[in-house]
Amino acid sequence: MDLNELKIAGVVEESIVDGKGLRFTIFTQGCPHRCEGCHNPHTHDFSGGETVAIHSLLTKIVDNPLLRGVTFSGGEPFCQAKPLALLAKLVHARKLDVTVYTGYTLEELDSMHDEAVDELLAATDVLIDGKFILAERDLRLPFRGSRNQRMIDMQKTREAGKVILMKE
Template sequence: MVSIKIAGTVDESVVDGEGIRFTIFTQGCPHKCEGCHNPHTHDYTAGKNVTIEKLFTEICENPLLQGVTFSGGEPFLQAEPLAILAKMLHKKGFDVTTYTGYTLEELQAMNSVMVNALLDETDVLIDGKFIIAERDLTLQFRGSRNQRLIDMKQTREQGKIIRKEFN
């Protein structure tokens, strides 16, 4: 069984992406952004291990969910199990949103098979560190103006970054 280290989950979130979502907060983060609203996720030794099969079952039991959000901590530190879980979720019709403190360009420059696998299974990427000087509470699904909502399917198809627009 494949496991992931998490800080916790939210069963029905409407602030972590479009629609009603199951949000998984991964444990461990190298960014430690000033003003982070999840500082308890920074410590790599905290949190708990849970199997992706257990998370998958829990998600599939809720008929209200549109999608799943991977937040943090830093999800790309656990790219392999999240990519596997995302692939399972896509087969069940869920969409996947992934938050990261890295930019898409930084993730691509890592040239990592597992990072690329998670990017391939991500529908919407919300990238960039939270920068307190650019904090804006009016922004949808993000905390600072530097962070981007990226439509990953369109980005892959067009070969350039395409921003995601929500109604």
Template sequence: MASLRISGVVPESIVDGKGIRYVIFTQGCPHHCPGCHNPQTHDFEGGYLVDTDGLLKELRQNPLLKGVTFSGGEPFCQPAPLAELARKIHESGLDVTVYTGYTYEQLLEQHNPDTDALLQQADVLIDGRYEQDKRDLTLHFRGSSNQRVIDLNRTRAEGRVVVEQLDEE
């Protein structure tokens, strides 16, 4: 069992990644992007502590889920418990999407074993800070055009960043 500081959860979402998803909103974010959709998640002392086993037990009860999304806040401020939770989520047959205000390249440059472990467990990474002047409501799963939806499984296999091409109008 690991502890995780969260702002809350959404048991079923269709806007935070592909398919029906269980969304965990982590608490604490260093980015403070102007116009952030979740400003209540910025305070590192806010939210509440949960044990990851309890979250896992809850999400396993929904047979409709395709996967789990870690949002925020900034999930990479708590990479160790999230990496372990993601590993168990995969054992349950679900995929993992992670939102981050960092770019993929910035995360790799950290050379942090816990960050690397979470990246290894993530199937999709939606990266980049929210930029209010690049806001685009037609985009799937993100708020501004600078953010990327990265297929991390293909990225690892091909040795280059593979950005998903979503059918957007």
């Protein structure tokens, strides 16, 4: 697949449940985690979904002046880190923020020592990390499904050199 393309399960052009503010949410296709009780099990199969050009997604994003930002969900976005990092940079150039959901923890992502993963992390404003754990499901949590998942302020985390959680 071309680095200017993504394999996606779909998009929600206006979401208020995938991060703060009105968001354009991209659901990537393919996930190695396969969490029990996953909200998006149709995104697990790496051979499913459709291939789209990131510039066609960007066109839809910039057409909506009400958006606060873009959310990458899944599936597992870090399985397509390189094209998502490029899209995130293009989104930032339009003064929008980027939220990324991942089944990995930030510590697991850091330990991968993968250039594409590092690029996507560097372009992420809010990281919601950790696998969904059915036994820790809590519907009262903002923007996440289980108590083990963290909402990480990535700018403050980079500045402090340690994990800084978002204020709820």
